[in-house]
Amino acid sequence: MQRRDFLSAAGLAGLGLSTGAMAALRLGAPTPFSFDALRARARALAAQPHVAAPTPAPDVVQRIDYDAHGKLRFDAAEALFASGPGAFPVTFFHLGRFFPAPVRMHRIERTAGDAFARELRYDPASFSMPADSPARQLPEGAGFAGFRIQESRFGGAGQPDWRTNDWVAFLGASYFRAIGELYQYGLSARGIAIDVAVPGRPEEFPAFTNFWFEPSPADRSVMTVYALLEGPSVTGAYRFTMRRGKAVVMDIDSTL
Template identity: 70%
Template sequence: MLHRRHFIAASGSALTLASLGLPADALAATGLQLGPPSPFSFDRLAALAESLASRPFVAAAPLPAGVLERIDYEAHGKIRFDTDSALFRDGPGNFPVTFFHLGRFFPTPVHMHLLETAAGDAFSREILYDPGYFDMPADSPARKLPPGAGFAGFRFQESRLGDPKQLDWKKNDWVAFLGASYFRAIGELYQYGLSARGIAIDVAEPDRPEEFPAFTRFYFEPSAPGSTSVTVHALLEGPSITGAYRFVMERTKAVRMDVECRLFLRRDVARLGIAPLTSMYWFSETHPSSIDWRPEVHDSDGLAMWSGGGERIWRPLNNPEQTTASAFVDTRPRGFGLLQRDRAFEHYLDGVHYEKRPSLWVEPMGDWGEGAVQLIEIQTDDEIHDNTVAFWVPKAPATAGSRFALRYRLHWTDVEPYPSPLARCVATRTGRGGQPGQPRPAGVRKFMVEFLGGPLAALPTGTRPELVLTTSRGKFSYLFAEAVPNGVPGHWRAQFDFTADGKETVDMRLYLKSGDQTLSETWLYQHHPA
């Protein structure tokens, strides 16, 4: 790790690549060009963010708009970073870094820096943009960008020491930062899916446009030989907020990220979203599509929460008719995440493999105090739109001059990293209410909520779970639980009919118990009567 303290800047002429701890020919072989050294520490970065927050926001000097506009989807697709120019191509550490090019859809310049130590002090040197790092056509409009234009983002490639016949690092990456403060990683099933963000500002806030602060600078620490982790620092800038971030990211079977952030508000924010997760939910077995041939299309199918009081909660996602915001008040939350629980290929039948999309779990580190997990759901009619956002909103007002210091861990996995001992909700199915052979009553919906595992698998023969079911309005009928007739131990479904009272949104809560024993996590559902 870097030596983290304040120190006096050394002159640029006093440093060489060798004094920075890298062989002189290591970067020369990549062709990467570096700017002069500047003192660095995470505290310095946080001090810079705090200083910027005390002044009006100034956007980065624009690049030639005509050039960026010409780098459209087709032109950008012809630009490929040359892996021979990858940072850390020959080490130190296992994971080379490659960079994304600027273009029409990624116009904000991001400046990349290499960190190292000299005489015990840390320094940064900017990696200067050069079109020579990229393979591109001779007539590419990208060649018109000025020197030092910057990059759009970066990604860490798989281990350079791995077997290229199994996982060639030049063709495979495991984490990518691209666009505003968005980033994502693959999970245990080697698939990208949902994204995380550094911060979310005023998402779905009435009469206030959403703001998208951006990571404008990144700083890369060289890793120790053989290390499975990498460390990156980032500066966040936006009209309402600035921040300093440190990401310690570990690549093993899955991906784990330890995030530390210090945030400084320039002006009041109505909805400050900490550790935001962004995903796509179009339809599933809960809400089948009438226009698409596939059974299900989603990157995530539910929001899972582990409250400070220990309750395990599952909230299936919706694709609502209009944007909705749900808040789940809590104190010292233990975790929350957007998960992809349905792992059956035949439930999607799509070669893009939605069944392999990672789940993403947020684990707060330290006491986050009072606040709420908030879930924003936005209507979509296509899979190309991310329409689901979840984050933590502190109870403390996010007013100009406020500051927040938080740490959390992100788990990009197959299942949640701390599985509940209780039965999990694995499906929510709905249909018209009523009984077979009888007229279907108007305004009545039937629900089938499936639970699997946990103490349900150990129920004595003849024991039937009891439904504990509540609603904000309306009434239930025809309630009972039965084992799903598929021969799978511990697979039960709770069935009930629901009659709405009016057209307003209804919140339901359900769990299974036997005597005084809780058998399942809590199912929460938001029903929108037709």
């Protein structure tokens, strides 16, 4: 173990946070997290000029076209929460020509009532990709494009395999969608729509730039996802409380 890895593990142990379940993913240092703090961050960003996150190696990302992107699959063995806590592992979409904006992902853990977030670091080894894929030329820490919430890892008779089946997906700007009772995805929704079909004015597409994931060990049907929305004319803090039952029900709290 390298000294940096040892110190990181020692710091987590001091906070009472686990390290074993995180071994497959590269994670940043823990920082305090709360929905109130996220609201305050969105409010502070609203007072500043909007600056979109740059696309890493844009010439490389442009070469990851539809076909190339479809061949990039996140390894289920490295899914967030694949070993818990909670029921639902999370996998991630790769950057590509049609999804070039990097989105930062974070894991939330609680200890003694306090919440801490750790950012997930992009690692190409977490994806299966062809030997000639342009994605292999992306720099370290390039980022992710979006995420999927997989079916319950607890499975059961007649239940779909979580490794190959998901029930919620967030990908592109503020778009998201969920499956219905027949395990089929419906139309996409958006966190916000601005200037839709306004003559003489281009439509604005604010984007979710950060996500935080918090499973519910006490209720196996629930996953909570927090999001930061950023755009030229608006910022926002979102909390999605998603319940997987016969279909999917979302309770969404937002502050714009």
